Amino acid sequence: MAFGHSQLLSGAAILLQMAQMAYAQQVYVRWNGTSPRPSCRGCDMPATPTYKFSTFAFTQTETYRYATSVAPATTTKTxxxxxxxLSSLMPSLTSTTWGNWSPNDTAxxxxxxxxGQAAWSSLWEWASPTNFTTTGIYSTTVSPTPLPSSxxxxxxxxxxxxxDCYxxxxxxxxxxxxxxxxxxxxIAREGKGPNLMDVLARPGQANNYVTNENYFLYKQDIERLASLGVKYYSFSIAWSRILPFAQPGTPVNKAGIDxxxxxINFVLSKGMIPTVTMLHFDTPLQFFAANVSAKWDDVAIGYTNGAYQNSTFxxxxxxxxxxLLTHYADRVPIWFTFNEPLLYSDNGASINTVVKSHARLAHFYKDVIKGTGKIGLKLNDNFGVPRxxxxxxxxxxxxxxxxFQLDTxxxxxxxxxxxxxxxxKTVPDYVALNSTDLAYMKDTCDFVxxxxxxxxxxxxxxxGIDACTSNSSSPYFPYCVVQNTNNTFDWNIGYRSYSYVYITPEYLxxxxxxxxxTFRKPVFITEFGFPVFGEADKATREDQLFDSxxxxxxxxxxxxxxxxxxxxGVxxxxxxxxxFADNWEFGDYDARFGLQVVDRDTQTKWFKKSFFDLVGFVKDRHPNYEST
Incomplete structure (x- = not known):
């Protein structure tokens, strides 16, 4: 049903009350004395220890544990x-194949x-990626090999x-x-068209032309994840690898579909479950029209222009x-339409595009193809807590x-x-939503x-906030708050690492x-990670692997x-x-968020200590992990 004016006011009042309740958790309470030790409850220790001599021997024992692989699939749920x-639900689709591109190729x-091939190649000539190279080790899909027990x-x-005991x-x-x-x-192999990420790196920055070569190594990457016991693999699909010319009515790239x-089929065969993001920042370049440089110029909201405001987007x-949904929804149970859309939104029209296109795809998934999985979008917000x-x-x-970041x-x-x-009040050119829009959009996310x-x-x-929201030249615009990393006592809120990242579990x-x-939907943490300070500068791989x-x-x-x-009760x-592995962090290979070290010369990977610790923590506390 549509919300009337009075219902909107009532809903806003309820949200404010909920938000205040949530913020009330975060308080400073003075506390003196020794630290409590809950694990010591019930211990009956004497006041004075007893000292004694004994015969010394190296009697300590060391235990070791192997990671347990996910069991291969015997059935596939749909x-x-x-x-x-489902193909009849789509307009007539034509598919084709293209080759590869390099600046030195014969026209x-x-x-x-x-x-055709000439038109496809001209897309890359127009994109003119900086210092383009196709240098890589692989040119075809690599068959997986089992991991040695060592x-x-x-x-x-x-x-x-x-x-904990939970x-x-x-x-x-x-x-x-x-x-x-x-x-x-x-990036310019097997028919993939150029996208924003292919030209994002500026001179002097690392590019993503080769990165982890997962396009050819995906089976080995998945083999490694399954061997360690990972159950879900979340990845994104490159729009320009499916539709090199981006727009409806243009050919589908058969190589990309295949x-x-x-x-997806290999993930399932290993006993794992895929989740898919449709757009992870990599907008096809055509949406920038002639002004490719516009991706950096005067972005009003986010830090990069993702071209969502383009009238054809x-x-x-x-x-x-x-x-994607008609081809893969039978085997993929969880879908994300956009990744962190605020960060790549330019103006009010961008947000309008995001919410309306998401709602349309959610209705297509639920109402038209009758999908029984879940659909949503994932948002950025390093949660704001009051100083x-x-x-x-x-x-x-x-x-x-x-x-601003979530409720929008x-x-x-x-x-x-x-x-x-x-x-x-921050984005005065926003596109207003009417009651029909709101009724259509409601409950089109199965989770937050x-x-x-x-x-x-x-x-x-x-x-104050109001003065900032009306002044786009303010250094605090568009969030219009002072952002810090220290609390009211001037302590940093956690261990600092690369750039802004801190260890902040209590705030989570x-x-x-x-x-x-606030939103009364299941909460899904779809990315969280930590780059150890100076990890890229560590002299030996062994030091990078032991990432406590x-x-x-x-x-x-x-x-x-x-x-x-x-x-x-959440x-x-x-x-x-x-x-899952160190990768290209948008112009940088030194921001190491990965659970595996990657040798960029050989593409060899090694599990870091944290990967074993994380999977082990979950398995020890998830009695039915294998059957989820």
Whole structure:
């Protein structure tokens, strides 16, 4: 049903009350004396120890543990009808194949074909990627090989570890994530067209032309994940690999369709479960028209222009999404339409495109193809916590900061109510939503998915929030709060690493509580990860592999998730770790978020200690892990 004016006011009042309840968790309470030790309850120790001599011998024993592989699949569950039964729902699709491109290639001669090899090659000539190279080790799909048992021995444990006694629910999802532009390489191979990520790196930055060569190594990568015991693999599909010419009515790249078909089938054959993101920042370059440089110029909201505001984007994206759903929805149970769309939105029209195209694809999935899985989109927000939680001004700043990033999307797509004031007064060119829009959008997300790497301490900017929202030249625009990494006592809120990242497990629990009580949908943590400080500079691989700070990050976050579930009553649907291997972090290979080290000369990978620790933590607390 449509929300009337009075219902909108009532809904807003309820949301405010919920938000205040969530923020009330985050308070400073003075505490003196010794630290409590819950694990020591019930211990009856004498006041004085007894000293004695004994015969010395090297009698200590060391235990070791092997990682347990996921059991190969014996059956495959389906979530929709196969493509053969759904193809009639799509307009007539033509498919073709193209070759490869290099600046030194001989020009193709089929110039009369608007979508032939010459036309496809001209896309890359127009894109003119900087310092383009096709140098890589592989040119065809590599067959997987089993891992030797020596690679699956757990490393020594850290002395201090989790002391919780909770288990994950039977249906809790655990897995790892990656994205096409950051791992695939092969960017001008087998018909893939140019996209934003292919030209993002500026001179002096590393490019993604080769990166992890996952396009050819995906079977070996999946073999490694299955061998370690990972159940869910989350990846993105490159739009320009499916539709090199981007728009409806243009040919589908058969090589791209076949590649992801084989990838999904191989994931399933290994006993794992795939989840798919339709767009992870890699907008096809055609949406920038003649002004390719516009991706960096004067972006009003995010830090890069993803061209969502292009007048043809919505129809093209929905068409692309329908191709994916009709081809793969029978085997993929979880879909994400957009990854962190705020960061690549330029203006109000961009947001309008995102919410409307997402809603259309959700309705297509649920109402037309009758998909029985889940669909949503994943948002960025390093959760804003007030610098002083007992200060009303700081509380208002935190509410504004989070509403701008989260409520802007989930107000209409989850609750069916209007955009928050934080968005409307900051982006005056927003496209208004009417009651029909809101009724159509409501409940088109089956979950609220976030990528909560850390937390941000916020307070009011000079002159206040309202003065900033009307001044796009303000250094605090568009979030219009002061963002810090230290609390009111000037302590950093956690261990600092590369750039902004801190270990902030307690704030994660506050965040999860806020999401659950505000939007009342299952919470899905779709990316979280940690780059150990200076890891790229470590002299030996052994030092990179023994990454205890990353283990501390993951295990503390997972412990807080358990507390959220059992102590706060929050439905946390699952968690996907970022990333399964060191990769291209948008112009940089030194920001090491990976759970595996990658040798860039040989593409050899090694499991880091944190990978064993994380998977072991989940398996030890997930009695029915193999059957989820």
């Amino acid at each position: 979530y929709a009808r196969p493509y053969s039964a 193709a001669t089929d110039t009369a074909d608007p979508y 690679e699956l021995v757990h490393p020594p444990k850290d002395y201090f570890g989790p002391t 288990n994950f629910p039977d249906d809790f999802i655990f897995g790892v994530a990656g994205s096409a532009a950051q791992i695939e390489g092969a 590649h992801y078909e084989d990838l 919505e129809e093209a994206f929905v068409h692309y999404g329908k191709i 002083n939680p007992q200060n009303a001004s700081d509380l208002a700043a935190a509410k504004h900061f989070n509403a 999307f989930w107000n209409p797509l989850v609750l069916g109510i209007d955009y928050p004031d934080a968005f409307k 998915a976030v990528d909560p790497y850390t937390a941000t301490v916020v307070s009011q900017p000079p002159g 629990r506050t965040y999860i509580n806020y999401l659950w009580n 700070p990353r283990s501390q990050y993951y295990l503390s976050f997972m412990t807080e998730i358990l507390k959220s579930i059992w102590e706060d 439905n946390v649907m699952g968690a996907l770790a970022w990333s």
